[in-house]
Structures are given as structure tokens and as C-alpha cells.
Amino acid sequence: MVAAAQNDTSHAPSYYAHSANPSPERPPLQGSTEADVCIVGGGYTGLSAGIALAEAGMKVVILEQARVGWGASGRNGGQIVHSFSRDIDVIERSYGKAVAAPLAGMMFEGAQVIRERVAKYNIDCDLKDGGIFSAISPRKAKGLVEQKKLWEKLGHPGLTLVDTPADVRQYVNTDRYSALLIDPTGGHFHPLNLALGEATALESLGGTIYEHCAVVKIERGEPATVRTAQGNVRARYVIVACNAYIGDLEPKLAAKSMPCGTQIITTEPLGALADELVPSDHCVEDNNFLLDYFRLTADKRMLFGGGVVYGARDPKEVTSLIRPQMEKVFPQLKDVKVDFGWTGNFLLTLSRMPQVGTLAPNIYYSQGCSGHGITFTHLIGRVLGEAIKGDASRFGAFSRLPHHPFPGGRLFRVPFTAIGALWYQMRDQLGV
Numbered sequence: 337m338v339a340a341a342q343n344d345t346s347h348a349p350s351y352y353a354h355s356a357n358p359s360p361e362r363p364p365l366q367g368s369t370e371a372d373v374c375i376v377g378g379g380y381t382g383l384s385a386g387i388a389l390a391e392a393g394m395k396v397v398i399l400e401q402a403r404v405g406w407g408a409s410g411r412n413g414g415q416i417v418h419s420f421s422r423d424i425d426v427i428e429r430s431y432g433k434a435v436a437a438p439l440a441g442m443m444f445e446g447a448q449v450i451r452e453r454v455a456k457y458n459i460d461c462d463l464k465d466g467g468i469f470s471a472i473s474p475r476k477a478k479g480l481v482e483q484k485k486l487w488e489k490l491g492h493p494g495l496t497l498v499d500t501p502a503d504v505r506q507y508v509n510t511d512r513y514s515a516l517l518i519d520p521t522g523g524h525f526h527p528l529n530l531a532l533g534e535a536t537a538l539e540s541l542g543g544t545i546y547e548h549c550a551v552v553k554i555e556r557g558e559p560a561t562v563r564t565a566q567g568n569v570r571a572r573y574v575i576v577a578c579n580a581y582i583g584d585l586e587p588k589l590a591a592k593s594m595p596c597g598t599q600i601i602t603t604e605p606l607g608a609l610a611d612e613l614v615p616s617d618h619c620v621e622d623n624n625f626l627l628d629y630f631r632l633t634a635d636k637r638m639l640f641g642g643g644v645v646y647g648a649r650d651p652k653e654v655t656s657l658i659r660p661q662m663e664k665v666f667p668q669l670k671d672v673k674v675d676f677g678w679t680g681n682f683l684l685t686l687s688r689m690p691q692v693g694t695l696a697p698n699i700y701y702s703q704g705c706s707g708h709g710i711t712f713t714h715l716i717g718r719v720l721g722e723a724i725k726g727d728a729s730r731f732g733a734f735s736r737l738p739h740h741p742f743p744g745g746r747l748f749r750v751p752f753t754a755i756g757a758l759w760y761q762m763r764d765q766l767g768v
Contacts, residue, residue, distance in 0.1 A: 345402035345548050348411055350678040351602040351639065352528035357460060359404070359532045364549040365567035371397040371544075373724060374562045374569040376551045376585070377577035379409035380710065381702050383534040384449065384717020385575055390541035392725055397569050398543065399562060401550035405531030407581045411680030412710060413600060413629045413641045415619040416450060416523040417467060418492070419443045421688040421708035425486055430687070431737065438733035440490055442719075446711025447521060449718055450530070457540070459533030462634040466618035467522015470513040477515035479623050484517055494520050507616040512665045516620075524619035524631045527710070551585060556696045573724050576701040579709070580681035586695065592739045593691065593704045595681045599654045600641035601662065602633065602676040603669065610636035613666055628661050638662065638669060645679070654679055682707050686741070692716060692734035700724070702734075 347353040373389050375382040378400030386396045400406070420427070424443060428436035454463050471477040477499060484495045498504055499515040507516055535545055546564075554574060555561040562569045576586060580595040606613070610632050614620070619631035628642040640662040654677035663670055685691055685704035690712055692702045700723065702716045716734070723731035 345406070347403055347406060347528070348678045348680060349676070350411055350528075350600070351633065351637065351676040352410055352526060354676065355526065355529075355633075355635070357529050357532055359535070361403070362545050362547040365399065365546040365564055365569070367567050369397065369544075369567070369569055370559075371395045371569055371571045373397070373573045373575065374399065374560070374571035375575045375577055376554070376562065377407075377579070377581075378404040378531075378535065378545060378547070379407050379577065379579065380531065380534075380713035381577035381579065381717055381720075382575065383409075383531060383538060384453075384714045385577065385720040386538045386543050386717075387453065387534060387541065388718050388721030389724060390538055390543045392721065394724075396538065396541075396543040397571070398538070398545045399549045399551050399564060399569065400545065400547050401581070403547050404535040404545060405528045408579060408680050408682050408709060409531045409713070410528035411600070411678060412527050412682075413619075413621075413631070413639070414524050414527045414710075415467060415621060415629060415631065416447045416521075416525070416711060417621065417708065418447060418487075418519070418522070418711060419708070420690065420712060421706035423483070423486065424490065427689070435733075435736065438730065442715055442730065442733070443490070444492055444521070445718075446713070446715035447523070449714040450525075450711070453534060453537065453714075454525075454530070457533060457537035459530060459537070461525045461527075461529040461533055463523060463525040464617060465520060465523045466616060467519045467524070468507060468616070468618045468620040469517040469519070470508065470620055470622045471515045472512060472622060472624065474514050476623055480515050480517040483623075492521075505615075507614070507618060508620055508665075509613050509615065510665050513622075518616075518618070522619065526634070554586070554695075554699065556699065558698060560696070560698055572698060574699045575720055575724075576695070576699065576703075579703045579705065580683040582683075582703065586701070588695065589691070589701060589703060592685065592741050594684045596684045596707075597645035597679045597681050598641060598707070599643045599645075599658050599677065599679045600639060601655050601658045601674050602640075603638045604673040604675050606636050606638060606672065609668065610638065613638065613668065628665065630662070630665070637675070638666070638672075640665075653677075682709060685739070687738070689737050690716065690734060691739050692731065692737070693739075694735070700731075
């Protein structure tokens with residue numbers, strides 16, 4: 337199966353949509369309404385910010401062009417992975433200690449936000465603890481050693497490095513990996529059910545969500561006016577939280593980022609074989625530039641993802657792209673049926689760092705998680721809430737990061753990026 341096209345407002349035909357908890361279909365906005373905060377986008381960023389603001393007593397309205405969790409928030413690998421798409425040492429080398437220090441203080445917070453919300457609002461999303469970073473060669477394993485030292489230096493305890501075949505197999509039953517870095521504070525979950533649960537939580541706090549309600553224009557002013565085809569919201573503040581699905585709504589934001597597609601497949605239920613493949617029941621991602629990631633679902637399927645399609649074109653056959661990678665890790669799955677295959681977009685920036693800032697004094701935005709968005713979106717939702725409530729100190733830590741355009745602009749960003757990626761793909765294949 338292949339994901340629904342961007343102009344289709346139904347959920348992608350994924351395992352997640354197949355196993356989603358019941359959720360009401362919310363009608364689009366009709367006519368005019370007012371809010372303290374209008375949020376454009378019903379994914380994790382918008383939902384996280386909306387909950388933070390509604391908990392503070394503000395009237396929140398979310399406008400979603402399709403369904404809650406329709407984009408990356410409802411299609412991703414479902415893994416809790418700390419930090420950003422670039423780790424703190426890279427950030428420090430690029431921007432200096434003064435920029436890196438406040439970001440280091442927030443790099444583990446997104447996971448806390450997720451767990452707090454799941455517990456507080458009793459969200460049923462199959463949340464489990466435990467994450468693994470894997471290395472396919474001794475040279476790649478050196479990167480895990482460095483990561484362990486860095487994260488421990490930043491006050492993140494409990495990491496374990498295993499680098500013998502017998503120890504590796506206790507966690508992941510494969511010959512593919514030379515070493516694993518075990519992080520008990522990582523984890524995995526059903527991403528669409530998390531989004532649906534957060535939407536219910538927001539509504540329990542008095543927030544309102546309109547679906548099938550694409551925004552066509554944001555008019556500056558105090559208040560700002562957010563217009564859809566059939567209505568408008570006048571709001572003191574606006575948050576643009578569209579990420580890879582922003583389209584042409586705000587050309588300034590689209591110009592310095594690039595939608596990219598990633599693919600996921602899910603097997604039939606594996607029964608006892610599932611526990612043999614991943615005895616730890618942790619989620620796993622390797623430390624290649626073009627990485628693979630996988631985990632077991634609650635009903636014992638193997639969910640395996642990877643690959644990047646620059647420019648976010650939907651591949652015709654997802655399974656043929658991802659299955660060979662899955663079988664490299666688990667030859668035991670050679671004859672197993674694949675029940676679901678889908679694609680979804682994430683938003684890539686040239687620096688691989690998120691882009692956060694303002695379009696006007698009362699219009700905020702966050703985008704460009706660069707494939708590392710699950711924890712960041714939950715963190716930045718809280719940070720956006722703080723800024724709107726009057727404390728922009730942590731917001732400023734992100735907004736001061738520079739936003740670089742891709743070489744060649746929008747016309748050449750795809751081929752230039754793909755050429756660069758080929759170099760790293762070759763290094764991945766050589767294990768260097």
C-alpha cells in the first residue's frame with residue numbers, strides 16, 4: 337500500500353490507521369469565531385502547544401487541513417529518541433557554546449512531555465520504555481561510544497554499551513550489528529493514537545479542533561485573522577505548525593526547507609517469532625546517515641522503516657524499497673507477509689536543525705525537525721506556550737539559530753541534496 341496523496345484528507349492506509357482508537361470526525365469551521373490562540377496544523381506541534389496554552393486557561397482553536405495526526409504525527413516510526421537531528425557537540429562546533437548550552441538543557445525534555453501527557457490524560461497509545469542505537473561496523477560503533485560519553489557528560493545516566501555478538505543478541509537477534517547503545521529512557525508507541533489522545537485532551541480543556549479545514553491566508557494585525565474557505569478565526573496569537581505540509585501558505589517558510597518522504601512497512605502478526613527477533617522489545621535505529629529503524633507493535637508485527645525520497649514524491653511500491661533492508665537485519669522474515677506499506681513526509685532543513693521564529697510579533701512558527709520530530713515537537717509546543725504566556729527565554733534559544741537556504745534555491749534543492757546524500761550512503765554501505 338502507498339500513502340494517500342497530500343490532497344486526500346483521509347488518513348494514509350497505514351497500520352496505524354488500521355489499528356487507531358475510535359475518534360470523532362470533526363466538522364470544518366463555518367463562519368467566524370475568536371480565540372486567544374489559533375494554531376494552524378493538528379499534528380504534534382500544534383497539539384502540544386494547544387494543551388500547554390489551554391492548561392493556562394487560554395481559548396485555543398486548531399485548524400487542520402485534513403484529520404488530526406494526518407501528516408507525520410500519525411505516520412512516523414513511533415520512537416522516542418532524545419536530542420535533535422544534530423547532537424549538541426555538532427551544534428556547539430557550528431554555533432558556539434553560548435548557543436548550544438540552553439539547547440543542551442532541553443534535549444531530553446520532549447520525552448518527559450510525552451510521558452507526562454500520556455499519564456495525565458490517560459492516553460492509550462501502547463507506550464513502552466526502551467530504545468536502542470545500533471552500529472553496523474566497528475567504525476560505526478565508535479560513534480556510539482562517543483554518543484554515550486557526550487550524553488553522560490550532559491547528565492543523562494543509565495546508558496549501556498554492548499559490543500559482543502552474544503550480548504547484542506540478548507536485545508536484537510541479528511548478525512547485522514557490531515554494537516548497541518541501550519537507552520532505557522527511549523521508548524516506542526502508536527503515534528496516531530498519541531495524536532488522537534492529545535486531541536481529546538485538548539478538547540477536555542476547552543479547546544476546539546476543526547478538521548477538513550485548510551487555511552488559505554493569515555492576515556497580519558492585532559488581532560490576526562486566519563482565513564479558511566468557509567470561515568475565519570480572529571486571534572491574539574497565531575502558531576503556524578504545518579511542517580512538511582505547509583504548501584504555499586507562507587512562502588517565506590517554504591523557501592528554506594524541503595519536504596522529504598520516508599517509508600514504513602509492517603508485517604503480519606509474528607506471534608512467538610516476534611519475541612525471538614527483538615527479545616528486549618525495545619525500538620531500534622542504526623546510526624547511519626540514511627538510517628533504518630524498527631520495532632515490534634503491540635500485536636507483535638515487525639514495523640520497519642527507512643529510506644529518504646527527496647522532494648517527497650510517493651514511491652509506487654513501498655514494500656520493494658524497504659523489505660530488502662528488513663531482511664538484511666532479519667533474514668528470518670524472508671517469507672513473511674507484509675500487510676501494510678506507506679509513506680509520509682518530514683521537513684528537512686539545510687542545517688538539520690529546526691526552524692523556529694516569528695512572522696510578526698504575534699505570529700509564531702516551528703518547522704523542520706529533519707526526521708527527528710517526535711520529541712522536539714512536544715518540547716517546542718511547551719516552549720511556544722511559554723513564549724505566548726510571556727516568557728520567551730527558551731523560545732529565543734531556538735529562534736536565534738540561523739535559517740540557511742538550500743544551494744540553488746527551491747529549483748535545485750532536490751538534486752543537490754540527493755547528490756550529497758549519495759556520498760553518505762556510500763559511507764554507510766562501507767560502514768565508515
